[in-house]
Amino acid sequence: MTTATNMRHDADEVLLAFARAVRAAGVPVTHDRSASFLEATALVGLGDVAAVRTAGHATLCAGPDDLHRFDQVFEAFFDARSGLPRTRPATPGATSTATLPEAEGEQDGDGGAADDDAVVRARASAEEVLRHRDVAGLTPAEKARLAAMFAGLRVRAPQRRTSRHRHWHRGQVDARATVRSSLRRLGEPGEIVHRRRATRPRRVVLLVDVSGSMSGYADALLRLAHRLSHAPGARVETFTVGTRLTHLTRALSTRDPERALVAAGEAVPDWSGGTRLGETLKVFLDRWGRRGTARGAVVVVFSDGWERGDPSLLAEQVARLHRVAHRLVWVNPHRGKAGYEPLQSGIVAVLPHVDDFLAGHSLATFAELCEVIERA
Numbered sequence: 001m002t003t004a005t006n007m008r009h010d011a012d013e014v015l016l017a018f019a020r021a022v023r024a025a026g027v028p029v030t031h032d033r034s035a036s037f038l039e040a041t042a043l044v045g046l047g048d049v050a051a052v053r054t055a056g057h058a059t060l061c062a063g064p065d066d067l068h069r070f071d072q073v074f075e076a077f078f079d080a081r082s083g084l085p086r087t088r089p090a091t092p093g094a095t096s097t098a099t100l101p102e103a104e105g106e107q108d109g110d111g112g113a114a115d116d117d118a119v120v121r122a123r124a125s126a127e128e129v130l131r132h133r134d135v136a137g138l139t140p141a142e143k144a145r146l147a148a149m150f151a152g153l154r155v156r157a158p159q160r161r162t163s164r165h166r167h168w169h170r171g172q173v174d175a176r177a178t179v180r181s182s183l184r185r186l187g188e189p190g191e192i193v194h195r196r197r198a199t200r201p202r203r204v205v206l207l208v209d210v211s212g213s214m215s216g217y218a219d220a221l222l223r224l225a226h227r228l229s230h231a232p233g234a235r236v237e238t239f240t241v242g243t244r245l246t247h248l249t250r251a252l253s254t255r256d257p258e259r260a261l262v263a264a265g266e267a268v269p270d271w272s273g274g275t276r277l278g279e280t281l282k283v284f285l286d287r288w289g290r291r292g293t294a295r296g297a298v299v300v301v302f303s304d305g306w307e308r309g310d311p312s313l314l315a316e317q318v319a320r321l322h323r324v325a326h327r328l329v330w331v332n333p334h335r336g337k338a339g340y341e342p343l344q345s346g347i348v349a350v351l352p353h354v355d356d357f358l359a360g361h362s363l364a365t366f367a368e369l370c371e372v373i374e375r376a
Contacts (some may be wrong), residue, residue, distance in 0.1 A: 136216030209303035278313035305347035333359035
């Protein structure tokens with residue numbers, strides 16, 4: 001790896017950390033906006049502070065209200081770091097983050113606490129970069145590290161209101177409970193009791209495309225399905241779609257993700273096959289749709305939209321699914337890549353009927369998907 005590449009890599013890590021700080025300040029920064037910010041700063045260069053600020057305004061801010069928060073974070077973040085990351089020549093004998101030891105036992109005896117801190121910073125940076133990498137292009141070692149990082153995803157089940165009520169400190173007055181409380185006091189006035197509608201977890205249905213064009217993402221998507229299935233209070237049903245429909249909920253019920261993926265692999269007969277989304281969605285809706293699992297659920301379809309069948313049939317079935325489901329989310333692994341345009345016949349057919357069209361090629365985009373599901 002060249003010195004220039006290392007310096008650009010370090011600068012990208014700092015800029016990604018700044019984008020996360022802007023998001024923490026309340027600006028709705030998505031993965032797409034972060035990627036656009038990196039591309040814009042690469043074009044204008046890091047030597048011009050005003051140009052970098054303008055690039056951040058154009059890519060990270062969604063409206064006028066975000067500009068003030070952005071400027072506050074910009075001043076605090078880069079003043080604390082003594083300015084933007086500069087491209088300067090490496091000193092002879094300096095150790096780059098790419099050559100730092102991976103294990104604590106590999107450091108020299110004279111390194112001390114300073115070497116320990118350097119190793120920790122290098123590991124944190126490597127994990128953050130790995131979160132934004134395309135999972136289809138990872139090496140086996142990187143995939144193993146990414147698999148361990150799935151446990152850190154923040155997953156919460158979406159909630160729906162029920163017809164039952166529960167006691168609450170404010171809200172609608174519970175007349176019956178208030179009167180009963182007064183009778184227990186022999187007619188003396190007491191505290192007014194309030195109530196509100198109770199909630200329960202809303203069902204989530206995952207439809208994972210395991211055709212040949214999605215083979216590079218199938219492992220990560222099933223790991224995500226396993227993580228969602230074992231969230232506290234979650235009600236998740238998982239299916240694979242390709243040339244046929246396969247119900248995987250029981251296979252993914254095992255707590256150990258590795259054993260669950262092995263069971264899923266044995267249950268799915270059409271790995272890396274063709275794509276007949278229209279036909280398989282019709283089978284799903286006929287059996288699990290109107291009066292079954294999908295009704296009132298958050299339905300998430302993971303597919304790149306390559307359809308070997310009739311696109312009009314796919315559009316018809318997705319429209320049916322949209323009418324049945326509470327919310328329909330379509331996740332396309334190519335959505336977050338630079339230069340992508342939804343030109344496939346399948347994607348063009350389904351876009352008018354989906355509520356959210358998201359990227360799904362990295363752990364960072366999976367985290368955004370979990371937030372969308374939680375808010376549904």
